[in-house]
Amino acid sequence: MKRAVLLVLGVAFAIPAIAQDLRPLCPTRPGLGTPPCIVDKGHTLAEVGVGDWTRDRDGDMQSDRVIVGDMLLRYGIDTQSEIEIGWTAYGHQRDRAGTSVNRSSGTGDVLLAYKRSVANPDGSGLSAAVQPFVTLPAGGAAIGAGDWGAGVIVPISTDIAEGVSLQLSPEIDAAVDEDRSGRHLAYGSVAGIGVDLSEAVNAALELSAFRDDDPSGHSTELLAAAALAWQPVDAWQLDVGSALGLNHSSPDARLYFGVARRF
Template structure:
């Protein structure tokens, strides 16, 4: 309950932040895809970014795990020209595990993530754009959807426009990730490289690859992932998206499929 209280306090502070005059900055949601853009939400504006449905399949040695997340949402609030606050929450997740002839199911609430993203260069995301995003995860949810303990991390997104149609993206991250047993933390590091292609003024195709090393005490793993996502900007403040992620290594999940929506207010 104390974590819920902290979240409520933060939401209250954000709601009380006085609105500032919005600039003419293009809308730049953090979804879809694996990486994180370096752009900042315009001051006084709010971006609500939701995965309407997200399904992940992981098969190993005859076992199968299906994870479905519903309504996984990130809220971004522009505080200044170069700083935004973030609150993320998974309201519901379902995990189905099949091993041999037995099947286990669990439906849970997920954890809350709080973060602050600060721009170091080009907060509008144009040209060379760089930001830092420290975050903390609060154990509001329950395992296996929730992690079971608090975690933290740092993301340093970098993007660069080669021209009006091609954008290079790089997202390094280091985490104090929660141990698999839900008690304690360990180091996990990852790097994501991507290429964004503007197919038209409204449609963007993004191709990405990720390498993740996780030093969990139960066993170190290295995951390789490939991602393809498509975003359609329906208007200046509304984006619809879909995407697919494929596992390239033994430790990685086999496939992930999702659809989502982002709206700026």
């Protein structure tokens, strides 16, 4: 009996110790950029965009897009790298021009990615990683691209003050053409400031600029975004975010919220 009690007590004290050894929870959401941190080896981080609404107006045309179940699974394969798979469960597109309304809905494409840390995989100090990715045309016409695409992101972050960090996510893509066949060059970056408001709450302010050289017409999208994340416990995060378009080529407004859970 004495040995059994000691064993139970040992396990009880060991569980918090193991939890403390894990890196800080570091989801990709809710910001527009990509963090350089890596999920702990043997652990999975599940991220779900529960709701995501975007509106874009262009003269008499108004488009509204609603995304539900935008999922990303990240798995740590070693101390320096992780693999990712993403998929959108449902998307609804509504386009209105005068009295004419067109609606479409369906699932999204599949994302496959690999992220390798080159400095501080826990995201502390000066942290950097390289993340190549590919998208597979598994979705329908409503929110699917129609062809495969690929790209690479080089996320970087550095601490600039106590509880304040600078985050950059330069990216270059072989993006799918507007006509849903073939690829073209697209590139840009997200720059942001992350601020720890408390031990459980973090805020982020970001600017995003992306150039798209689609054969049907070149454009540059400019966005300003703000997001708030709350981690009530070490393994959970709840978040909300918004973005505003800063030029004619950008969507007017976006609102979204979601959750992340580490296993």
